[in-house]
Amino acid sequence: MTEYVFTPPPLPSVAIAGTDHRFPLRRIFCVGRNYAAHAREMGNDPDGEPPFFFMKPADAVCDSGSAVPYPPLTSNLHHEIELVVAIAKAGHDIDPADALGHVWGYAAGVDLTRRDLQDQAKANRRPWDWSKGFDHSAVCGELVPVAESGHPDKGFIRLSVNGSARQDADLGELIWPVNDIVAFASRSVELRPGDLFFTGTPAGVGPLVAGDKVNGEIENVGTVAFSISPRPS
Ligand code: MN
Numbered sequence: 001m002t003e004y005v006f007t008p009p010p011l012p013s014v015a016i017a018g019t020d021h022r023f024p025l026r027r028i029f030c031v032g033r034n035y036a037a038h039a040r041e042m043g044n045d046p047d048g049e050p051p052f053f054f055m056k057p058a059d060a061v062c063d064s065g066s067a068v069p070y071p072p073l074t075s076n077l078h079h080e081i082e083l084v085v086a087i088a089k090a091g092h093d094i095d096p097a098d099a100l101g102h103v104w105g106y107a108a109g110v111d112l113t114r115r116d117l118q119d120q121a122k123a124n125r126r127p128w129d130w131s132k133g134f135d136h137s138a139v140c141g142e143l144v145p146v147a148e149s150g151h152p153d154k155g156f157i158r159l160s161v162n163g164s165a166r167q168d169a170d171l172g173e174l175i176w177p178v179n180d181i182v183a184f185a186s187r188s189v190e191l192r193p194g195d196l197f198f199t200g201t202p203a204g205v206g207p208l209v210a211g212d213k214v215n216g217e218i219e220n221v222g223t224v225a226f227s228i229s230p231r232p233s
Helices: 038-043 115-123 178-188
Strands: 014-015 021-023 025-034 052-056 061-063 067-068 076-081 083-088 103-111 138-140 157-160 162-168 195-198 206-209 212-217 222-229
Touching: 014 061, 014 103, 083 157, 083 178, 083 212, 103 212, 138 195, 138 222, 178 195
Parallel strands: 025 195, 061 138, 067 222
Antiparallel strands: 014 021, 025 052, 076 206, 083 103, 083 195, 103 138, 157 162, 157 212, 212 222
């Protein structure tokens, strides 16, 4: 038996609807610019680009219902509601026609983003990690197994802040649907059970401040809710 120099931390995991069991996490992949209107609001031309990916550490995950502390280094924290895909079957070079067979289930999640750091990273041609991969930056609602949700390819995806609508779109607007995302990623890395995909956000991203209450919902998938608490002093 391996002897570690300190007790290993608990495995990051995601809640599953209707059970106390949890989905153990391995990696979090995120897709950029996967809704045309959001690509445009960020100043990009969405036409013809293959999907691209960035990552968050698995332990950035945070359950729905949490109070998320306003993160350090930013004064422009943004919400991004996204369909989350949970992988439970390994594979590489997966055919898009087979890709949905690797999916365990779906959730509503929020990719929290330090937009000011991301803007600086883009301007200086630096990596996005510091703007995307901070503590509590991957808020994830309860996973629903495919047996219950099916494979959602249409239906509303919405987010409100303090009861005011901010994002309101349809999953049918995804530029790269779930099967293509899984297939593309599997050409770069071998996907493994426990991998999550945040599939990109629709238009309407905007700032959050301490005290805000955020509610997201994806039709036939589920909800995600959290509040922003003051930055710890
Ligand atoms: Mn995002």
